[in-house]
Amino acid sequence: MFNTPEALLKYMRDEQVDFLDVRFVDVPGREQHFTLPLSYLSPQLLQAGIAFDGSSIKGFRGIDKSDMLLIPEPHTACLDPFAKHKTLMVTCHVVEPETGNPYLRDPRNIARRAEQHLVSTGIADTAQFGPEVEFFILDSVGYAVSPYSSFFEVQATEAWWTTGKQGNGYNLPQKGGYAPLPPADRYSDLRSDMVKHLESIGIAIELHHHEVASAGQMEIDMRFAPLLTSAEQVLKYKYVVKNTAFQAGKTVTFMPKPFYGDNGSGMHCHQSLWKDGKPLFYDPEGYAELSDLALSYAAGLLYHGPALTALCNPSVNSYRRLVPGYEAPVNLVISAGNRSAVVRIPAFYKGPQHAQDKRIEYRAPDPSANPYLAFSAMLMAGLDGIQQGMKPPTPMDKNVYSLSARESRRIKTLPRTLDDALDELESDHEFLLAGEVFSRDFLDNWIDLKREEAESFRMQTTPKEFEMYYNI
Template identity: 50%
Template sequence: MTPKDVITLANERGAKIVDLRFIDMPGLWQHFSLSRRELTEDLFTDGVGFDGSSIRGFQAIHESDMLLIPDPATATMDPFMTVPTLVMICNIMDPVTRQLYSRDPRYIAQKAEAYLTSTAIADTAFVGPELEFFIFDNIRFDQSYQHGFYFIDSEEGFWNSGKDEKPNLGYKPRYKQAYFPVPPMDKLHDIRSEMVLAMESVGIPVEVHHHEVATAGQCEIDMKFDTLTKMADRVQWFKYCVKNTARKHGKTATFMPKPIFQDNGSGMHVHQSLWKGGKNTFWELGGYGDLSATARYYIGGLLKHAPALCALIAPTTNSYRRLVPGYEAPINLVYSQRNRSAAARIPLYSKSERAKRIEFRTPDPSCNAYLAFSAMLMAGIDGIQKKIDPGQPVDKDLYELEPEETKDIRQLPGSLEEVLNALEADHEFLLKGDVFTPDLIDTWIKYKRKNEVDPIRLRPHPWEFALYYDI
């Protein structure tokens, strides 16, 4: 849409408020709102000022003034606000130089797409993430000098099978057995359906929704694939619709990768393919999984750079409660057809050219989608440019292999600290085309170490009291 189209849409839909949204570096949507009368064509060129020093990972206080520039193509009506509200996603601009801001994650995604085109490898990157999440009924957590705890509850939680609920009607999904029964065992069907309708109201085509493996409300909703930046925009809407629909029903949703002990965590498997001139460059009939050499090299880039990528695609300390050996976790740096214990998988649901893609299973939904999708694309491009061999595929169950069969299989690092070190050592592939900048990578690493790694390292864990109090 053009700015004039946006103004027409606002008039037709009776918008009274205009909401401007952008993403901070860790990955949360931020916003502020304007009166409808401020929606003029000048808004799209002049922008609106805000304090960049108050946003995580952005400016220092002595250079805090920044501008939001609305993208008219993103205009849509908010499905949750009581007052009719038109929403636009924005890019961030430096008001002095009038240059787009190098730390704006959305700008990085746009640069990644432009760089792909410049290489002549392909003209389009398609991305299809599968976001998993939990819906809980209650969440409490706190930590201070002399105490620390979290407490989760869910009407679906199997731990409530013996609770006097006056009456307890049963139908609590068993641990690791919630994929995917019909109601009444699946108590969240109607809520997920409402989430789907909310997503479709803001322009997100949804393919399927279902209960996931874990007890206590693990769910998945799958969007139809789209281009990289557009899909990252949709991930933000996805999370917004999930959280606000859950809240409407008196529940709470989380995209935390591993909130429940000894049950499945939440991943974000990301389907990827590169297209050129309307043709899928990943498809070649007759090869392994009908993959082309381009696709195999792309996988080679993902697997080679996976430890560094994890700092952006599995970027929380909690991510490494999910990515542990022996628990259906995609930590093995190999690829395979159908095998879900490999980091990269080639889905075989269809043999058509259009459906051919690779699925990278390591990411989780705690990531900033703009940064994660861009980083994976850059790793794949590096693999294609350098013809990185991904090795031989592994079609056996990786958890049942004999020790001599696993000794040469690389695995992911086991902590956020380790993957940040990996990113520090291996990020040249991200700098091509000025997609990521040294400043952004340095800022990301410092932010994560200071605000996440160190605070977790400094605090005693509740289970340490069970292990060591009587020592």
């Protein structure tokens, strides 16, 4: 780890590193990069910032104020496992050249402000996040969209729908992919390759396994880390997973719901608050050993859940996943060890010796979210729950999907579409403005971007509509 630009450049010279790859993230959550040769670098440049065109980055500035600067953060640097030439990759934050101030629309700066706001409340000094990021490994994919034709076609040799073709017979049944042994699990070694690469760049991994969906759904679990670090690791995780698969002749998608009739991919987020190195969510007398503070945090997530979906489930495809029956919860309830609840309290470990493991799991988010924004928004909702003294509803310790229609009508649910989620965010966003973590400008810009995205889907005719309506 490097604390200064000078230390970073000394390492590059000593280890004969050829290039510095500077990375940052746009508003929707896609990483961008520029690559600089060692011969061009100096401490003064890294301190002053690398110039770039902000008007070409989605969600940033217009062309009339397009000049912006990237400031590398040396402590984030690590060697790129995939570069042909020896390359150090480093994460940056964005500043405005006119003022030298952090750019308010930079998602990384929003996460930094979220951590600072947490400290300012005096409630805690650290928010720990442990995301479970799911994805699919596929053999190939093709797609096209035009005014007169649209299609997608996926090849996934382990999928249940390939059983009618010649193969080796080790296909997984629909929704039957959880933790099988090889050869039914075809990608155990490939996941291990991914883990080795992740560990090589400093990301601690707990385990990997095949997930529920048939067509190559996977999960690699990262160890929890402070909010900003955890969000940064999600982006590195995506980069490593995609490139490891690409080197093996495969392709990876983090789409929330690529296939009809099978489970989608979530990003379940385990969360806890700590102060002075001690966990704050454990109480041996509380429900599921949760403290009152933890229950209020969970209540904030449930109360603001509909608005959170606009940031935690920000794609039209997200709402293909948020339907009952596919382990993607839609009912805003809390329960211990219950995967049909939006807020689940893991029930694996009990007792004071596991106080550091006591946490809540918010199961709604998916991998299409920008982790800097999603984690910050969840933290702000939880803090609002604590500050307002909120209490969660009575725990629903049964399968929420099996409730009667009458029982279901009493439960608050997540939005069913991206437009509905944006409506919720427009009416419930004051909690995000506390401590100037999010700005009204950012939220207005986000809503405009996502309204435009949703509108593009409303105007596009799909093959399903031809199937249902062509012959009316």
